[in-house]
Amino acid sequence: MAKFQDLKTAVAENLHDGDMVAFEGFTHLIPHAAAHEAIRQGRKDLTLVRMTPDVIYDQMIGMGMAKKLVFSYAGNPGVGLLRRLRDAVENGWPNRPEVEEHSHAAMANAYEAGASGLPCAIFRGYLGAGLEQVNPNIKRVACPFTGEMLAAVPSVRPDVTFIHAQKADRKGNVLVEGIIGIQKEAVLAAKRAVVTVEEIVENFDDVHPNACILPRWTVTAICEVPGGAHPSYAHGYYDRDNKSYLDWDKIAAERNSFQAWMQDNVLNAGPQDFAGRVEHLRSAK
């Protein structure tokens, strides 16, 4: 049953060294505040799962928290490459994480299989693709009815998933709107789920009957962190801070500028700082 907690407590209780953890969000509602709290708490030896590792994964990798990466597209969306990830994979700085690379279709199916309680996902994929040669977790299975050779990958079952959402109600139910990505599956696939939200409202009586709602008993902890997705966006609350993504490319280019930025903006900051960062991005509702 969902507990209302402050983010520091929720991260301390739910994320442990060595965990497999997903901070999910597909270009929208990226849980930046939660990732920054994990960085401040200095978690290590993590297996970081994410379809689209972007700036927060670049930050966690650069801070040496990643033992392994499981992903399908590692880029700064709309900008280019991830400099810290490159430095780690190409030069081993600060360490060289193990890489398990998939396609989006595979990762999406793997989360769905995790949420479905299945050991693996089966889909039509990787035909002629090079990843099948370098990733031993991509296998083939014959359809028992037609004989068609399909792709199989293990399901993703994180120890803990972090997502950011628009709202929770007083009971702890969570509403996700807009580009909903893979959040529902990532929460249902995980043993524990921590959700940061823009606001807590009285009830969801006014939402659409088919809205994407995670019932309170599927969520471990809820933390109210306005602006917690910045510089990503929260549909209906504030716009994407495109300039921050462009700036990140320069900040992350050098180890020194990266470390200085992390000190100022993450290690010496807190969840309460996010609200101010989105003030100029708020859209008329």
Add this chain to the structure above:
Amino acid sequence: MSDLGFTPDEMMTIAAARALKNDDVCFVGIGAPSAACNVARLTHAPDITLIYESGTIGTAPDVLPLSIGDGELCDTAVTTVSVPEMFRYWLQGSRVTIGFLGAAQLDKFGNINTTVIGDYDTPKTRLPGGGGAPEIASSSGEIYITMKQTKRGMVDKIDFFTSFGHGTGGKDRENLGIKTKGPTLLITDLAIWKPDPETKEFTVVSMHPGVTREQVQETCGWPVKFADQVEVTPAPDETELKTLRDLQARTKAAHEGTGRGKNKFGSQRDG
């Protein structure tokens, strides 16, 4: 700008836009394909269905998205579905007629690399990876590719098969059990290419106005084959150019800002 009144980039985008039809269902890659698809929608193909992998189906953005998941894609879409649904029902379910991809590295059979330069385990450059491309390439009815010609980009041998085009040519695709057509069109800043019906090697069928065979060869890493009859691509007309330039101007204005409001605080401390 050349004295032709348009740039090679503009010609590329407009030639790519022309290839799309009003009844196409197009899975849009980010970058050059996104511009082409939206120019098509704003000119001759108003009812084209544009799909971005973030789950937005039938989207009609006013500005080009910086990422494939910008809020405007969702605001203007017919519907927005989850990512697993996107890949299972819509792509794997054969609903997509055209997959429109860009490429970091491309070979003459339309195989694409966006994964690594150099060896996979010890890469010289670690690129973002495939994302949706491996299954877009095999599940879309056919594949259009658009990219600027450079010797670094159009290579004899790609370092990694991120997504499969025609493999080593001929019936390679069929032999792997892939039932879709694969790459049927390549639009560059210099020419339009189509695969040879037998060998599947990309062949120049049309060169853009003012472009020479030498220019096409100098910017391509394999010996270029030209069709028996090479056409001249019709130059962009006024409407096409205006549509593209207006779209790019709106996009630039939107991306230089940080949203609808003003950024009072600068961004150095934003994280």
